[in-house]
Amino acid sequence: MKIGVLGLLFYFVCSFVFADQEDLVRIKGSDTMVNLEKKLSWRFMEKHPDVNIAVRGGGSDVGFAALLDERCEIVDSSRRIEQKEIFRAKEKGFEPKEYTIALDGLVIAVNINNQVSSLTVEEIKAIFTGNIANWRDVGGRDAKIRVVSRELGSGTYAFFREHILADADFSKDAIVLSSNQDIVDEIIADKDAIGYCGMGFLSNKFKAVKVAKDEQSEYVSPTKDNVKNSKYPICRPLFMYTKGEPVWHVGYFLNYIMSEEGQKVIEKAGFVPIS
Numbered sequence: 001m002k003i004g005v006l007g008l009l010f011y012f013v014c015s016f017v018f019a020d021q022e023d024l025v026r027i028k029g030s031d032t033m034v035n036l037e038k039k040l041s042w043r044f045m046e047k048h049p050d051v052n053i054a055v056r057g058g059g060s061d062v063g064f065a066a067l068l069d070e071r072c073e074i075v076d077s078s079r080r081i082e083q084k085e086i087f088r089a090k091e092k093g094f095e096p097k098e099y100t101i102a103l104d105g106l107v108i109a110v111n112i113n114n115q116v117s118s119l120t121v122e123e124i125k126a127i128f129t130g131n132i133a134n135w136r137d138v139g140g141r142d143a144k145i146r147v148v149s150r151e152l153g154s155g156t157y158a159f160f161r162e163h164i165l166a167d168a169d170f171s172k173d174a175i176v177l178s179s180n181q182d183i184v185d186e187i188i189a190d191k192d193a194i195g196y197c198g199m200g201f202l203s204n205k206f207k208a209v210k211v212a213k214d215e216q217s218e219y220v221s222p223t224k225d226n227v228k229n230s231k232y233p234i235c236r237p238l239f240m241y242t243k244g245e246p247v248w249h250v251g252y253f254l255n256y257i258m259s260e261e262g263q264k265v266i267e268k269a270g271f272v273p274i275s
Helices: 005-017 031-047 060-068 083-091 121-129 155-163 180-189 224-228 248-258 260-268
Strands: 023-029 051-058 074-077 096-111 118-120 146-150 175-177 193-198 206-208 210-212 235-243
Touching: 023 031, 023 060, 023 248, 031 051, 031 074, 031 155, 031 193, 031 235, 031 248, 031 260, 051 060, 051 248, 060 074, 060 083, 060 155, 060 235, 074 248, 083 096, 096 155, 096 180, 096 224, 096 248, 096 260, 118 121, 121 146, 121 210, 146 155, 146 180, 155 193, 175 180, 180 193, 180 206, 235 248, 248 260
Parallel strands: 023 051, 023 074, 118 210, 146 175, 146 193
Antiparallel strands: 074 235, 096 193, 096 206, 096 235
Protein backbone atom coordinates (compact mmCIF):
# COMPACT_ATOMS: atom_id res chain seq x y z
CA MET A 1 0.00 0.00 0.00
CA LYS A 2 1.42 3.40 -0.99
CA ILE A 3 1.56 6.34 1.37
CA GLY A 4 -0.80 9.17 0.39
CA VAL A 5 0.23 12.22 -1.62
CA LEU A 6 -0.41 14.51 1.36
CA GLY A 7 1.87 12.38 3.51
CA LEU A 8 4.71 12.64 1.00
CA LEU A 9 4.10 16.37 0.55
CA PHE A 10 4.36 16.79 4.31
CA TYR A 11 7.61 14.81 4.23
CA PHE A 12 9.22 17.03 1.61
CA VAL A 13 8.08 20.25 3.32
CA CYS A 14 9.55 19.02 6.60
CA SER A 15 12.72 17.96 4.80
CA PHE A 16 13.16 21.55 3.62
CA VAL A 17 12.24 23.23 6.89
CA PHE A 18 14.30 20.86 9.08
CA ALA A 19 17.15 20.17 6.67
CA ASP A 20 19.73 20.06 9.46
CA GLN A 21 17.68 17.84 11.75
CA GLU A 22 18.89 14.27 12.24
CA ASP A 23 15.87 12.00 12.56
CA LEU A 24 15.50 8.65 14.27
CA VAL A 25 12.92 6.02 13.29
CA ARG A 26 12.54 3.36 15.96
CA ILE A 27 11.28 -0.08 14.89
CA LYS A 28 10.44 -2.81 17.41
CA GLY A 29 8.72 -6.18 17.35
CA SER A 30 8.84 -9.46 15.51
CA ASP A 31 11.99 -11.55 15.87
CA THR A 32 11.09 -13.26 12.58
CA MET A 33 11.36 -9.91 10.81
CA VAL A 34 14.32 -8.33 12.63
CA ASN A 35 17.04 -9.40 10.17
CA LEU A 36 14.84 -8.47 7.21
CA GLU A 37 14.14 -5.07 8.74
CA LYS A 38 17.83 -4.42 9.30
CA LYS A 39 18.57 -5.14 5.64
CA LEU A 40 15.77 -2.83 4.52
CA SER A 41 16.90 -0.05 6.86
CA TRP A 42 20.55 -0.33 5.82
CA ARG A 43 19.61 0.04 2.15
CA PHE A 44 17.32 2.98 2.94
CA MET A 45 19.95 4.78 5.05
CA GLU A 46 22.51 4.40 2.26
CA LYS A 47 20.18 6.50 0.12
CA HIS A 48 19.15 8.85 2.96
CA PRO A 49 22.15 9.40 5.29
CA ASP A 50 20.22 12.08 7.23
CA VAL A 51 17.93 9.34 8.62
CA ASN A 52 18.80 6.90 11.40
CA ILE A 53 16.72 3.75 11.77
CA ALA A 54 17.08 1.67 14.93
CA VAL A 55 15.71 -1.90 14.72
CA ARG A 56 15.03 -4.07 17.76
CA GLY A 57 13.34 -7.48 18.07
CA GLY A 58 11.82 -8.94 21.21
CA GLY A 59 8.56 -10.24 19.76
CA SER A 60 5.35 -8.80 18.33
CA ASP A 61 3.88 -8.20 21.81
CA VAL A 62 6.91 -6.07 22.69
CA GLY A 63 6.44 -4.04 19.53
CA PHE A 64 2.79 -3.24 20.16
CA ALA A 65 3.52 -2.32 23.79
CA ALA A 66 6.25 0.05 22.59
CA LEU A 67 3.92 1.69 20.04
CA LEU A 68 1.25 2.23 22.70
CA ASP A 69 3.83 3.79 25.01
CA GLU A 70 5.31 5.95 22.22
CA ARG A 71 8.67 4.15 22.38
CA CYS A 72 8.70 3.33 18.66
CA GLU A 73 7.33 4.64 15.38
CA ILE A 74 6.88 1.28 13.63
CA VAL A 75 5.87 -2.17 14.86
CA ASP A 76 7.06 -5.30 13.06
CA SER A 77 4.54 -8.08 13.63
CA SER A 78 4.20 -11.67 12.44
CA ARG A 79 0.57 -11.65 13.61
CA ARG A 80 -2.35 -9.33 13.05
CA ILE A 81 -3.02 -6.74 15.73
CA GLU A 82 -5.49 -7.89 18.41
CA GLN A 83 -8.72 -6.11 19.27
CA LYS A 84 -7.50 -5.33 22.79
CA GLU A 85 -4.47 -3.54 21.30
CA ILE A 86 -6.67 -1.54 18.93
CA PHE A 87 -8.91 -0.61 21.87
CA ARG A 88 -5.94 0.57 23.95
CA ALA A 89 -4.63 2.60 21.02
CA LYS A 90 -7.99 4.35 20.59
CA GLU A 91 -7.99 5.11 24.31
CA LYS A 92 -4.67 6.89 23.72
CA GLY A 93 -6.16 8.86 20.84
CA PHE A 94 -4.93 7.09 17.72
CA GLU A 95 -5.77 4.21 15.41
CA PRO A 96 -2.95 1.87 14.28
CA LYS A 97 -2.36 1.75 10.52
CA GLU A 98 -1.64 -1.71 9.08
CA TYR A 99 0.67 -2.57 6.16
CA THR A 100 1.27 -6.05 4.74
CA ILE A 101 4.85 -6.03 3.48
CA ALA A 102 5.64 -9.70 2.73
CA LEU A 103 4.50 -13.32 2.98
CA ASP A 104 6.13 -16.04 5.07
CA GLY A 105 5.94 -19.81 5.26
CA LEU A 106 6.32 -21.18 8.76
CA VAL A 107 8.98 -23.89 8.52
CA ILE A 108 8.75 -27.13 10.51
CA ALA A 109 12.42 -27.83 11.26
CA VAL A 110 14.18 -31.06 12.27
CA ASN A 111 17.80 -32.15 12.48
CA ILE A 112 19.52 -32.88 9.17
CA ASN A 113 19.98 -36.53 10.21
CA ASN A 114 16.34 -37.09 11.18
CA GLN A 115 14.70 -39.83 9.10
CA VAL A 116 11.36 -38.00 9.05
CA SER A 117 10.94 -35.81 5.97
CA SER A 118 7.17 -35.23 5.82
CA LEU A 119 4.30 -34.67 8.25
CA THR A 120 0.61 -33.83 8.08
CA VAL A 121 -0.77 -30.82 9.92
CA GLU A 122 -2.54 -33.21 12.31
CA GLU A 123 0.72 -35.02 13.07
CA ILE A 124 2.45 -31.70 13.71
CA LYS A 125 -0.31 -30.74 16.12
CA ALA A 126 -0.04 -34.09 17.91
CA ILE A 127 3.74 -33.73 18.24
CA PHE A 128 3.69 -30.19 19.59
CA THR A 129 0.88 -30.93 22.06
CA GLY A 130 2.67 -34.05 23.31
CA ASN A 131 0.16 -36.60 22.00
CA ILE A 132 2.88 -38.07 19.77
CA ALA A 133 6.07 -38.32 21.82
CA ASN A 134 8.25 -40.80 19.92
CA TRP A 135 9.71 -40.43 16.43
CA ARG A 136 8.85 -44.04 15.55
CA ASP A 137 5.14 -43.08 15.55
CA VAL A 138 5.72 -40.88 12.49
CA GLY A 139 8.23 -43.08 10.66
CA GLY A 140 11.42 -42.16 12.50
CA ARG A 141 13.76 -43.93 14.89
CA ASP A 142 12.81 -45.10 18.37
CA ALA A 143 13.60 -41.93 20.30
CA LYS A 144 11.78 -39.33 22.37
CA ILE A 145 10.76 -36.21 20.46
CA ARG A 146 12.08 -32.96 21.92
CA VAL A 147 9.66 -30.12 21.12
CA VAL A 148 11.14 -26.63 20.81
CA SER A 149 8.91 -23.53 20.79
CA ARG A 150 9.00 -19.74 20.92
CA GLU A 151 8.03 -17.80 24.03
CA LEU A 152 4.55 -16.51 24.86
CA GLY A 153 5.04 -12.93 23.58
CA SER A 154 6.08 -14.04 20.11
CA GLY A 155 3.76 -13.45 17.17
CA THR A 156 5.09 -16.66 15.63
CA TYR A 157 4.11 -18.54 18.78
CA ALA A 158 0.62 -16.99 18.64
CA PHE A 159 0.18 -17.83 14.95
CA PHE A 160 1.37 -21.43 15.40
CA ARG A 161 -0.82 -22.03 18.46
CA GLU A 162 -3.92 -20.63 16.75
CA HIS A 163 -3.54 -22.09 13.25
CA ILE A 164 -1.78 -25.40 13.92
CA LEU A 165 -2.65 -26.33 17.50
CA ALA A 166 -6.18 -24.89 17.26
CA ASP A 167 -5.47 -23.03 20.55
CA ALA A 168 -4.50 -26.23 22.36
CA ASP A 169 -1.62 -26.06 24.85
CA PHE A 170 1.93 -26.94 23.88
CA SER A 171 3.50 -30.05 25.39
CA LYS A 172 4.44 -29.51 29.03
CA ASP A 173 7.93 -30.72 28.12
CA ALA A 174 8.42 -28.15 25.35
CA ILE A 175 11.67 -26.20 25.45
CA VAL A 176 10.93 -22.47 25.20
CA LEU A 177 13.47 -20.29 23.39
CA SER A 178 13.51 -16.56 22.73
CA SER A 179 14.27 -16.31 19.00
CA ASN A 180 14.09 -18.04 15.64
CA GLN A 181 17.88 -18.33 15.61
CA ASP A 182 17.89 -20.01 19.03
CA ILE A 183 15.41 -22.59 17.72
CA VAL A 184 17.49 -23.21 14.60
CA ASP A 185 20.65 -23.65 16.69
CA GLU A 186 18.86 -26.14 18.95
CA ILE A 187 17.62 -28.16 15.96
CA ILE A 188 21.11 -28.27 14.46
CA ALA A 189 22.59 -29.49 17.76
CA ASP A 190 19.91 -32.03 18.75
CA LYS A 191 19.06 -34.93 16.42
CA ASP A 192 15.70 -35.53 18.13
CA ALA A 193 14.43 -31.94 18.30
CA ILE A 194 11.65 -30.35 16.26
CA GLY A 195 10.74 -26.68 16.09
CA TYR A 196 9.35 -23.96 13.85
CA CYS A 197 10.77 -20.76 12.35
CA GLY A 198 10.20 -18.21 9.61
CA MET A 199 11.42 -19.15 6.14
CA GLY A 200 13.98 -16.35 6.27
CA PHE A 201 15.96 -18.65 8.59
CA LEU A 202 16.12 -21.59 6.18
CA SER A 203 19.57 -23.12 5.66
CA ASN A 204 21.18 -26.38 4.60
CA LYS A 205 22.21 -27.05 8.21
CA PHE A 206 18.78 -28.47 9.11
CA LYS A 207 15.87 -30.15 7.34
CA ALA A 208 12.62 -28.37 6.45
CA VAL A 209 9.86 -30.97 6.68
CA LYS A 210 7.35 -31.23 3.83
CA VAL A 211 3.82 -30.58 5.10
CA ALA A 212 0.41 -31.85 3.91
CA LYS A 213 -2.99 -30.57 5.00
CA ASP A 214 -4.09 -34.18 5.60
CA GLU A 215 -3.20 -37.73 4.58
CA GLN A 216 -4.97 -37.38 1.22
CA SER A 217 -3.11 -34.18 0.27
CA GLU A 218 0.23 -33.56 -1.38
CA TYR A 219 3.28 -33.02 0.85
CA VAL A 220 4.68 -29.57 0.04
CA SER A 221 7.99 -27.86 0.81
CA PRO A 222 8.16 -24.28 2.18
CA THR A 223 9.48 -22.66 -1.01
CA LYS A 224 8.77 -19.12 -2.17
CA ASP A 225 6.60 -20.34 -5.06
CA ASN A 226 4.59 -22.66 -2.81
CA VAL A 227 3.97 -19.85 -0.32
CA LYS A 228 3.10 -17.35 -3.04
CA ASN A 229 0.60 -19.80 -4.56
CA SER A 230 -0.73 -20.85 -1.13
CA LYS A 231 0.16 -24.51 -1.79
CA TYR A 232 2.20 -24.70 1.41
CA PRO A 233 -0.27 -25.22 4.30
CA ILE A 234 1.38 -22.90 6.85
CA CYS A 235 1.51 -19.47 5.24
CA ARG A 236 1.07 -16.07 6.84
CA PRO A 237 1.46 -12.36 6.05
CA LEU A 238 4.05 -10.16 7.76
CA PHE A 239 2.89 -6.76 8.97
CA MET A 240 4.10 -3.31 9.90
CA TYR A 241 1.99 -0.93 12.01
CA THR A 242 2.26 2.81 12.57
CA LYS A 243 0.60 5.31 14.88
CA GLY A 244 -2.06 6.50 12.48
CA GLU A 245 -1.21 7.77 9.00
CA PRO A 246 2.60 7.70 8.62
CA VAL A 247 4.36 10.96 7.82
CA TRP A 248 7.90 12.32 7.72
CA HIS A 249 10.63 9.65 7.42
CA VAL A 250 8.28 6.88 8.56
CA GLY A 251 6.08 7.33 5.50
CA TYR A 252 9.05 7.62 3.18
CA PHE A 253 10.58 4.41 4.57
CA LEU A 254 7.31 2.50 4.13
CA ASN A 255 7.10 3.70 0.54
CA TYR A 256 10.62 2.37 0.00
CA ILE A 257 9.65 -1.05 1.40
CA MET A 258 6.70 -1.29 -0.98
CA SER A 259 8.79 -0.16 -3.96
CA GLU A 260 10.29 -2.56 -6.49
CA GLU A 261 13.71 -2.20 -4.86
CA GLY A 262 12.37 -2.78 -1.35
CA GLN A 263 10.46 -5.87 -2.43
CA LYS A 264 13.64 -7.26 -4.02
CA VAL A 265 15.40 -6.86 -0.67
CA ILE A 266 12.55 -8.84 0.92
CA GLU A 267 12.93 -11.62 -1.64
CA LYS A 268 16.71 -11.80 -1.18
CA ALA A 269 16.16 -12.09 2.57
CA GLY A 270 14.25 -15.34 2.02
CA PHE A 271 10.67 -14.09 2.25
CA VAL A 272 7.99 -13.69 -0.43
CA PRO A 273 7.37 -10.21 -1.85
CA ILE A 274 3.76 -9.10 -2.27
CA SER A 275 4.30 -6.86 -5.28
